[in-house]
Amino acid sequence: MKKNWLVLLVLVFTMSMILAACGEEKTGEKKDNDKGTDKLAADQTLNVNIRSEPPSLNPALATDTTSGAVLNQTFEGLMRVNQEGKVEEAMAESYEVSDDGLTYTFKIREGAKWSNGDPVTAKDFEYAWKWVLDPANVDTDYAYQLYMIKGAEAAKEKGGSLDDVAVKAEDDQTLVVELEQATAYFLELTAFYTFFPVNASVVEANPNWAQDQSENYVTNGPFLMESWKHKDEIVLKKNPDYWDADTVKLETIKMVMIEEENTAKQMYDKGELDWLGSPTDSIPLAAIPSYKKDDVLNISPLAGVYYYAFNTEAEPFNNVNIRKAFAMAINRQGIVDNITQAEQAPAMALVPPSIFEENAEGYFKDNDLEEAKKLMEKGLEELGLSEMPTIKLSYNTSEAHAAIAQAVQDMWKKGLEVDVELHNEEWGVYLDSMGAGDFQVGRMGWLADFNDAINFLEIFESVGGNNYTNWENAEYQGLLKESRAETDVAAREDLLRKAEDIFMEELPLAPIYFYTNVWTNKDKVKNIEVSPLGLVQYKWGYIAEE
Amino acid sequence: MARYLLKRIGYILVSLLFIITITFGLMKLAPGGPFTSERKTSPAIERQMQEAYGLNDPIHEQYFNYLISAAKFDFGPSFKYEGQEVTDIIKRSFPYSLLLGLEAIFIALAFGVLFGTIAAIRHNKASDYTVMVIAILGISVPSFVMATILQFIFSMKLSLLPIARFESFAHTILPAFALATTPLAFIARLMRSSMLEVLNADYIKTAKSKGLSERVVIYKHGLRNAILPVVSYLGPLVAGILTGSFIIEKIFGIPGLGREFVESVTNRDYTVIMGTTVFFSVLLLISILVVDLIYGWIDPRIKLANKGANS
Numbered sequence: 031m032k033k034n035w036l037v038l039l040v041l042v043f044t045m046s047m048i049l050a051a052c053g054e055e056k057t058g059e060k061k062d063n064d065k066g067t068d069k070l071a072a073d074q075t076l077n078v079n080i081r082s083e084p085p086s087l088n089p090a091l092a093t094d095t096t097s098g099a100v101l102n103q104t105f106e107g108l109m110r111v112n113q114e115g116k117v118e119e120a121m122a123e124s125y126e127v128s129d130d131g132l133t134y135t136f137k138i139r140e141g142a143k144w145s146n147g148d149p150v151t152a153k154d155f156e157y158a159w160k161w162v163l164d165p166a167n168v169d170t171d172y173a174y175q176l177y178m179i180k181g182a183e184a185a186k187e188k189g190g191s192l193d194d195v196a197v198k199a200e201d202d203q204t205l206v207v208e209l210e211q212a213t214a215y216f217l218e219l220t221a222f223y224t225f226f227p228v229n230a231s232v233v234e235a236n237p238n239w240a241q242d243q244s245e246n247y248v249t250n251g252p253f254l255m256e257s258w259k260h261k262d263e264i265v266l267k268k269n270p271d272y273w274d275a276d277t278v279k280l281e282t283i284k285m286v287m288i289e290e291e292n293t294a295k296q297m298y299d300k301g302e303l304d305w306l307g308s309p310t311d312s313i314p315l316a317a318i319p320s321y322k323k324d325d326v327l328n329i330s331p332l333a334g335v336y337y338y339a340f341n342t343e344a345e346p347f348n349n350v351n352i353r354k355a356f357a358m359a360i361n362r363q364g365i366v367d368n369i370t371q372a373e374q375a376p377a378m379a380l381v382p383p384s385i386f387e388e389n390a391e392g393y394f395k396d397n398d399l400e401e402a403k404k405l406m407e408k409g410l411e412e413l414g415l416s417e418m419p420t421i422k423l424s425y426n427t428s429e430a431h432a433a434i435a436q437a438v439q440d441m442w443k444k445g446l447e448v449d450v451e452l453h454n455e456e457w458g459v460y461l462d463s464m465g466a467g468d469f470q471v472g473r474m475g476w477l478a479d480f481n482d483a484i485n486f487l488e489i490f491e492s493v494g495g496n497n498y499t500n501w502e503n504a505e506y507q508g509l510l511k512e513s514r515a516e517t518d519v520a521a522r523e524d525l526l527r528k529a530e531d532i533f534m535e536e537l538p539l540a541p542i543y544f545y546t547n548v549w550t551n552k553d554k555v556k557n558i559e560v561s562p563l564g565l566v567q568y569k570w571g572y573i574a575e576e
Numbered sequence: 577m578a579r580y581l582l583k584r585i586g587y588i589l590v591s592l593l594f595i596i597t598i599t600f601g602l603m604k605l606a607p608g609g610p611f612t613s614e615r616k617t618s619p620a621i622e623r624q625m626q627e628a629y630g631l632n633d634p635i636h637e638q639y640f641n642y643l644i645s646a647a648k649f650d651f652g653p654s655f656k657y658e659g660q661e662v663t664d665i666i667k668r669s670f671p672y673s674l675l676l677g678l679e680a681i682f683i684a685l686a687f688g689v690l691f692g693t694i695a696a697i698r699h700n701k702a703s704d705y706t707v708m709v710i711a712i713l714g715i716s717v718p719s720f721v722m723a724t725i726l727q728f729i730f731s732m733k734l735s736l737l738p739i740a741r742f743e744s745f746a747h748t749i750l751p752a753f754a755l756a757t758t759p760l761a762f763i764a765r766l767m768r769s770s771m772l773e774v775l776n777a778d779y780i781k782t783a784k785s786k787g788l789s790e791r792v793v794i795y796k797h798g799l800r801n802a803i804l805p806v807v808s809y810l811g812p813l814v815a816g817i818l819t820g821s822f823i824i825e826k827i828f829g830i831p832g833l834g835r836e837f838v839e840s841v842t843n844r845d846y847t848v849i850m851g852t853t854v855f856f857s858v859l860l861l862i863s864i865l866v867v868d869l870i871y872g873w874i875d876p877r878i879k880l881a882n883k884g885a886n887s
Contacts, residue, residue: 261831458608
């Protein structure tokens with residue numbers, strides 16, 4: 031009998047050793063700060079994780095960041111946002127804007143080629159954009175991105191003719207676009223994937239051209255697709271015929287699809303991946319502190335806001351003072367420091383500071399309990415209530431959302447003496463109940479598609495769509511409308527800022543924090559661009575000799 | 577025998593009809609739809625999509641259309657992955673799950689039966705207890721914990737095997753073992769108890785007193801009878817393992833069917849939900865049938881033709 035106990039003991043012991051080993055602290059590599067050793071390595075291969083299968087690699091149908099991360103390398107629009115965040119010419123060699131800001135004339139780059147050897151022409155752009163706007167092509171969720179073009183919305187939604195869409199290839203080299211209203215960010219938008227050209231003759235002949243890697247997957251960007259194993263791996267290689275091929279140093283980009291964060295982290299630690307984290311993937315929350323300690327964590331702002339929407343139609347959040355009280359009683363710094371941990375900026379405004387710089391300060395003080403209590407009393411009085419009923423706080427199922435909701439529950443309980451009930455739902459169910467207005471306070475987030483405040487302000491222009499708060503304001507709508515007609519940049523910004531002032535005075539939502547890009551990469555990986563819009567560009571990247 | 581088979585296939589078809597109907601109902605009842613997304617598109621565009629995918633048709637029409645296409649094994653394109661046919665998705669992801677599953681079943685069966693038999697023969701001895709402690713651990717440690725521990729030891733610390741992905745035989749070893757642990761432990765326990773029972777039976781005593789060697793008695797006379805409970809456990813196990821495990825596939829980054837199965841529900845990808853469900857059900861029902869046939873072959877006392885309905 032004694033022997034058996036021994037066996038058991040040994041087993042338990044081994045087990046505990048295995049478990050103990052799991053908790054062991056990782057010693058990451060040091061970040062070397064001298065940038066002298068920038069010689070190119072012989073092997074220009076970059077290994078990254080894009081997490082999941084891109085839902086569509088047809089630029090007209092893509093709507094998500096994973097597809098965007100591939101498309102931005104394989105295709106190129108009229109313009110491209112460069113490393114300094116400036117819009118520069120890409121497929122367009124030059125452009126002219128009319129004085130009223132309504133007509134854009136693009137000259138397509140001479141010698142720009144598709145991967146099958148065809149020249150890239152203005153007709154390809156006209157074809158691609160009209161394809162998106164053709165009501166016969168469903169699944170083009172992002173068609174509305176093109177609605178500033180004259181006649182676009184009418185053609186897609188109101189039975190207008192595609193011939194009336196004001197985009198015209200005057201000849202192979204000249205593309206003329208007329209806009210409905212002067213749009214300050216139109217040039218930047220032409221760098222977005224919905225505006226990418228497609229090879230008209232290939233697409234015409236093969237409706238399924240973008241389904242797989244094949245000779246029909248004809249592209250015009252700095253990289254070509256070499257293989258696409260669905261749900262597994264995409265391999266890109268350098269496009270030797272790209273007009274700016276001299277700039278492109280990377281020969282191969284291997285994009286694997288590993289969904290599990292911890293697996294990706296282990297692969298990174300083992301050197302199987304060169305990049306871990308934003309924008310195509312994320313670092314496991316638990317690993318952030320140790321990377322931070324080793325000083326290998328890179329953090330850059332991401333134009334997006336995480337917020338709690340109030341249902342402004344139902345008591346008690348129909349009262350502005352109550353909304354303000356709840357918003358002020360949140361300790362954002364605490365949430366950012368202890369839960370999300372990626373140096374997100376506490377948000378006391380709607381538009382991220384990467385767009386409106388002064389919003390780093392915000393409209394009110396973070397965690398202002400005194401003011402919150404005063405407002406709460408005032409609000410209760412206005413509503414004729416003696417005390418606050420129990421509040422329901424909804425969020426979709428996720429570890430991070432749950433942790434934040436629990437923290438906020440505690441803050442409201444302690445600060446405002448309000449009982450908060452947490453309510454989580456699976457994503458699809460959650461969007462449904464938010465849309466139906468079946469919530470009091472609900473978590474949401476928004477990431478910008480282009481670097482302009484209108485991205486955030488527009489959501490709340492009218493009820494419905496992405497505005498779950500049921501809040502509308504005539505003055506606010508007026509200001510946005512005015513801003514669309516305003517061609518002067520400073521005056522336009524002023525109008526948008528006024529609109530935000532109204533929004534923050536009414537406060538139909540409690541902003542929590544502005545997102546950040548968080549990643550770590552191997553020292554040898556240089557010059558890869560992560561934009562505040564969560565786009566990644568490998569065009570300028572290279573592998574330095576170690 | 578032919579009549580029995582026909583009858584069983586009839587039952588399979590009826591079960592399938594029930595499964596399809598219930599899944600269809602649940603799917604339509606679940607809030608949200610394939611076009612719900614964080615970024616709402618304009619209502620007009622959404623209407624166009626609903627129309628194009630036939631989601632505006634009356635529900636009974638959708639149901640019958642669905643039944644017809646299921647009968648033809650043509651489920652249409654996925655909603656989420658533009659243009660990819662459901663049959664293509666199943667075709668490309670099933671081989672991964674199949675290979676991994678076969679490997680796991682092989683491991684579970686080989687080691688499970690071996691361990692169970694050893695434990696039974698050395699009843700109440702040290703090796704019996706060791707095997708049973710391992711078995712208890714195997715059953716109680718969830719596969720995803722096992723997967724992470726295996727990854728940690730064999731890939732991170734010892735650098736013997738790759739961490740994840742599915743590119744060579746070496747890549748399959750860890751996920752196959754992680755997948756096999758629970759069934760292995762279960763089979764070992766099943767095998768041990770039924771072997772113990774069999775070893776005490778009269779005919780074994782007869783065989784022994786005839787002077788047959790221990791080995792012949794156990795492997796020829798004992799094993800054949802003792803393995804029956806394991807065989808009946810194999811039916812659902814095979815179907816379950818071959819269609820892939822969501823967690824194992826996710827941890828090891830394997831593009832298998834198990835992930836499609838679960839993710840399609842999250843995405844409300846109606847066509848993929850129905851496709852994978854029908855595929856899984858067919859596999860399950862067929863493997864149960866096969867297990868029943870194997871039963872008759874191992875144990876001639878079980879007369880299939882007479883048994884019929886109550887299987």
